[in-house]
Amino acid sequence: MSLPRLGFIGIGLMGDPMTRRLAAAGYPLVVWNRSPDKARHAADATGAQLATSIAELVQSVDVIMLCLANTDVVQEVVMGDDGIARHARPGQRLIDLSSSDPAVTRELAALLRHDNGVSWVDAPVSGGVAGAESGSLAIMCGGSAEDVEAARPILEPMAARITHMGEVGAGQVTKICNQMLVGCAAAAIAEMVAMAEASGVDATRLCDALTGGFADSTPFRMLTPRMADRDFDAPKWHLRTLLKDLDMAVAQAQRSTSAVPMSGLAAQVMRQQVARGNGERDPAILIEGYGKA
DSSP states (O other): OOOOOEEEEOOSTTHHHHHHHHHHTTOOEEEEOSSHHHHHHHHHHHOOEEOSSHHHHHHTOSEEEEOOSSHHHHHHHHHSTTSGGGTOOTTOEEEEOSOOOHHHHHHHHHHHHHHHOOEEEEOOEESHHHHHHHTOEEEEEESOHHHHHHHHHHHGGGEEEEEEEESTTHHHHHHHHHHHHHHHHHHHHHHHHHHHHHTTOOGGGHHHHHTTSTTOOHHHHHHHHHHHHTOOSSOSSOHHHHHHHHHHHHHHHHHHTOOOHHHHHHHHHHHHHHHTTOTTSOGGGGGGGSOOO
């Protein structure tokens, strides 16, 4: 049985290693990116076909995959003047790996299904660039059981775990839950490192002391050494992305009448650094909000 032809839109920090994993699994690929150089690099690395437009990509594939920066970009790629909705055909599937607003996700999915006969699975991921490179991402899916099962073999080369969370949009809500924990942890880690330094403790030894205890976590192990060393170069993720996700948590909480005071406060701490021009920096930059002893 031949594998479906995949069209991948969005060759960024995550999209690049994802396309490599899919190519290594034998999937025929077509790639497109708003920045052509990134798409060209991915095509050269994977042997994928390089599309010159969204139209060309959509017309030549069975499954469309998105890995885009935010909700606005997803909307533009799907509903823009030369977007997916203008060229998609019945029977195609769309898998959205982006972290997007759940309400917008549901609206776009309903439009594509009604107007184009295209199914939608929202499949945001957790695990960062390292997880994308190693194929160990956690992927949380929203969609019908049939659509998620159809998407599962495509997602498996990138994932250690794939969980069906409910109907379209449920994957995005679950990713927001993930980011609430990560974002609040990042803000608390910055406070913790700053307090340790102000108290005369060598913050570079905190990981040695606390790893394996109740305070241990992946964000703790990633961020604490970088904060202690003031190492903000070559970010594996961006502060602006974490802030975007926390802002979505606040918006979703308003829709669902659920209180998220910790996430709202963490978002404000991050917004302060983004306002200072640090949105493209590693979240470890949060330590700069505190004076170093």
